[in-house]
Amino acid sequence: MKSLRKDYYNPFFSHIYVEEAVQDHLRTKRILQRFPDANVILIGHYKDVFCRKGQNYILQQQSQNLILAAKQGRLIYEGAPVCQNFGNENFYYTSCIMNCIYDCEYCYLKGMYPSGNIVIFVNLEDIFAKIRHHLKEHPMYLCISYDTDLMALEQITGYTEEWITFAKEQSGLMYSGTMPLKIEIRTKAADILFWQRHTPIPGVIYAITLSPQAVIDACEHKTPSLHQRLASVKEAIRRGFPVRLCFDPMIYCKNWEQQYGEMLRQVFTEIDMDKLENVSVGTFRVSQDYLKKMRKNQPQSAVIQFPYQNDNGVYHYSRELTHQMEGFLVDSLTKKLPKDKIFLWENEEKT
Amino acid sequence: MIYIVTALYAEAHPFITRFQMKKDSSHTRFQVFLNREANLCLIISGTGSVPSAAAVSSICTEYGTGPRDFLLNTGICAQILSERETPYSAGNPCRTGQIFLCSKIREQVTGRTFYPDLLYRHRFAEAQIITGARPYEKSIPAVTRTDEFLLYDMEAAAVYQAGSYYFGPHQMSFLKIISDNGNPEHVTSEQIEHLIHRNMDSIADYIASLQTILQEACPDELLAKTHREETLHTEHQPESFQKESLLKELEQLCDDLHCSRTMAQSLRQHIRYCILSGVDYASVLKAMYQEGKLPCRDKREGKQCFEELKKRLL
Numbered sequence: 001m002k003s004l005r006k007d008y009y010n011p012f013f014s015h016i017y018v019e020e021a022v023q024d025h026l027r028t029k030r031i032l033q034r035f036p037d038a039n040v041i042l043i044g045h046y047k048d049v050f051c052r053k054g055q056n057y058i059l060q061q062q063s064q065n066l067i068l069a070a071k072q073g074r075l076i077y078e079g080a081p082v083c084q085n086f087g088n089e090n091f092y093y094t095s096c097i098m099n100c101i102y103d104c105e106y107c108y109l110k111g112m113y114p115s116g117n118i119v120i121f122v123n124l125e126d127i128f129a130k131i132r133h134h135l136k137e138h139p140m141y142l143c144i145s146y147d148t149d150l151m152a153l154e155q156i157t158g159y160t161e162e163w164i165t166f167a168k169e170q171s172g173l174m175y176s177g178t179m180p181l182k183i184e185i186r187t188k189a190a191d192i193l194f195w196q197r198h199t200p201i202p203g204v205i206y207a208i209t210l211s212p213q214a215v216i217d218a219c220e221h222k223t224p225s226l227h228q229r230l231a232s233v234k235e236a237i238r239r240g241f242p243v244r245l246c247f248d249p250m251i252y253c254k255n256w257e258q259q260y261g262e263m264l265r266q267v268f269t270e271i272d273m274d275k276l277e278n279v280s281v282g283t284f285r286v287s288q289d290y291l292k293k294m295r296k297n298q299p300q301s302a303v304i305q306f307p308y309q310n311d312n313g314v315y316h317y318s319r320e321l322t323h324q325m326e327g328f329l330v331d332s333l334t335k336k337l338p339k340d341k342i343f344l345w346e347n348e349e350k351t
Numbered sequence: 352m353i354y355i356v357t358a359l360y361a362e363a364h365p366f367i368t369r370f371q372m373k374k375d376s377s378h379t380r381f382q383v384f385l386n387r388e389a390n391l392c393l394i395i396s397g398t399g400s401v402p403s404a405a406a407v408s409s410i411c412t413e414y415g416t417g418p419r420d421f422l423l424n425t426g427i428c429a430q431i432l433s434e435r436e437t438p439y440s441a442g443n444p445c446r447t448g449q450i451f452l453c454s455k456i457r458e459q460v461t462g463r464t465f466y467p468d469l470l471y472r473h474r475f476a477e478a479q480i481i482t483g484a485r486p487y488e489k490s491i492p493a494v495t496r497t498d499e500f501l502l503y504d505m506e507a508a509a510v511y512q513a514g515s516y517y518f519g520p521h522q523m524s525f526l527k528i529i530s531d532n533g534n535p536e537h538v539t540s541e542q543i544e545h546l547i548h549r550n551m552d553s554i555a556d557y558i559a560s561l562q563t564i565l566q567e568a569c570p571d572e573l574l575a576k577t578h579r580e581e582t583l584h585t586e587h588q589p590e591s592f593q594k595e596s597l598l599k600e601l602e603q604l605c606d607d608l609h610c611s612r613t614m615a616q617s618l619r620q621h622i623r624y625c626i627l628s629g630v631d632y633a634s635v636l637k638a639m640y641q642e643g644k645l646p647c648r649d650k651r652e653g654k655q656c657f658e659e660l661k662k663r664l665l
């Protein structure tokens with residue numbers, strides 16, 4: 001699909017679908033202001049556009065459009081079993097944006113969503129209210145960049161900033177009966193200015209995914225280079241932001257040991273490992289339903305067409321390869337970090 | 352193939368002459384015109400929802416459709432004059448003879464709305480259209496009161512719905528040219544032809560870019576197959592994986608390994624991965640044949656050999 005000629009496609013966000021119910025919402029107006037040339041199409045419900053039958057995810061990604069909508073029904077979800085909770089109970093996630101401007105071939109969103117367009121839910125206030133309600137009962141560990149890369153969309157939405165402000169408010173309320181809130185923002189973005197414009201908030205952790213440059217080139221399209229990500233991590237740490245480095249998903253390639261070894265060498269050179277909150281390690285895994293769709297959508301993608309092993313509906317590398325790859329990374333990291341700072345997804349426990 | 356659907360002969364005629372289309376006389380129920388070299392097929396449906404849905408279904412069933420195909424509904428429409436400018440309608444000055452690409456199609460009878468994808472660059476203004484059951488007259492209150500919709504026709508919603516059985520939303524476009532604003536009885540066939548003809552260059556440009564996109568969008572036959580009935584063996588395979596010699600080679604290898612159905616599937620997935628990631632599987636196989644490890648004597652030996660093969664490949 002890489003041969004597609006860009007000039008035949010509309011530019012990104014040339015069309016913005018807006019649910020009638022949110023056309024006057026402040027966030028809708030703010031987002032629309034950023035795209036003065038976009039054609040705005042009013043719609044009844046976001047699913048009328050997002051869930052049409054027969055859509056081509058990959059083609060739509062060549063010319064992504066935005067859908068601005070109100071999130072209804074469930075606003076907060078309990079964490080999925082294939083994800084790490086980093087020793088936190090009450091692990092939740094929320095999805096205020098669906099889909100991503102980056103284009104990682106292995107991204108499960110390609111198997112999960114019927115459309116490559118991006119849905120932005122503008123009613124963050126309803127999600128915040130729900131969280132406040134939960135926090136009266138119990139603490140929360142909440143992932144807010146789950147079905148998207150929130151920070152990659154920061155220029156468009158300003159949502160990371162809004163979440164930070166919300167988290168700050170909550171930490172101020174801790175002595176009046178509100179339980180602690182921890183927020184994880186997972187990203188591949190590398191916007192150094194972000195760290196310069198914001199201040200660290202206790203309880204907001206930035207989980208930054210690193211991959212060898214060869215993996216980035218092969219399958220993490222449109223994402224910042226390893227060099228850019230490391231520069232960003234360095235700046236974040238320098239300014240005191242809590243950072244988790246995520247070596248997850250690890251992707252197999254013939255010379256994976258050399259590639260991951262070289263990446264670690266760069267990490268150890270650039271990053272003050274003592275200042276990291278923790279690191280996570282995990283090889284690629286995905287549910288069988290998603291992989292089936294991903295294989296159909298991306299027949300030419302090596303990472304997706306790898307002969308994975310299926311156990312109980314989850315595709316992953318063979319046990320032997322998983323151990324080799326994760327073991328290699330964990331062993332190398334152990335030389336620089338205490339073991340209790342290294343999380344391996346497999347058993348959801350510290351190594 | 353790009354399937355062009357028009358309601359009237361007068362709408363079709365400029366296409367037939369421009370693209371030198373020949374009548375396909377095997378069709379008796381609808382008039383169909385073809386230019387196979389240009390990958391164009393035109394069907395004249397007649398006016399209204401039922402005829403247009405029947406025409407789409409008939410032509411798509413007969414010719415078969417896949418990801419390299421596209422449905423283009425074109426023809427004249429009425430202009431609905433709204434009482435006031437809506438916040439988002441500014442910038443689309445509207446007048447007889449102007450052509451629009453439909454971004455939203457609403458079926459008046461049911462209130463259902465359909466959204467063709469707007470992925471491809473084009474030179475047209477965009478507008479929303481209502482498909483009604485009767486010709487548009489200014490006196491129809493449900494239509495004239497609306498602020499949002501601009502165009503009115505009698506086919507688009509039906510073409511979209513029938514087309515959805517064969518095409519994804521990225522494979523359908525609706526180009527409509529305004530002929531009147533509620534006085535259709537005054538529009539003659541000659542005027543219709545003239546209106547289409549006036550916009551023919553821009554439509555032809557759009558068709559040309561669609562043809563290029565459709566060629567490039569599917570660099571192999573694989574996606575075409577995913578649209579149709581798929582067999583286990585050809586499912587989602589890259590082009591290089593479908594070469595006949597390779598398929599034969601694989602069949603032979605399956606025999607030599609005494610593969611079960613599951614093993615055969617796994618073997619294909621391994622080879623597919625090797626092709627995509629540039630692993631020289633052929634040399635590995637050659638070595639195993641030379642070492643006498645292949646062909647295997649029985650299933651037990653086949654299993655062991657397959658395990659070794661997997662290790663050598665990855």
Ligand code: SF4
Pocket residue numbers: 099100101102103104106107108109146147148149188
């Ligand atoms: S950055 Fe994350 S969410 Fe975005 S495409 Fe890549 S894997 Fe998916």
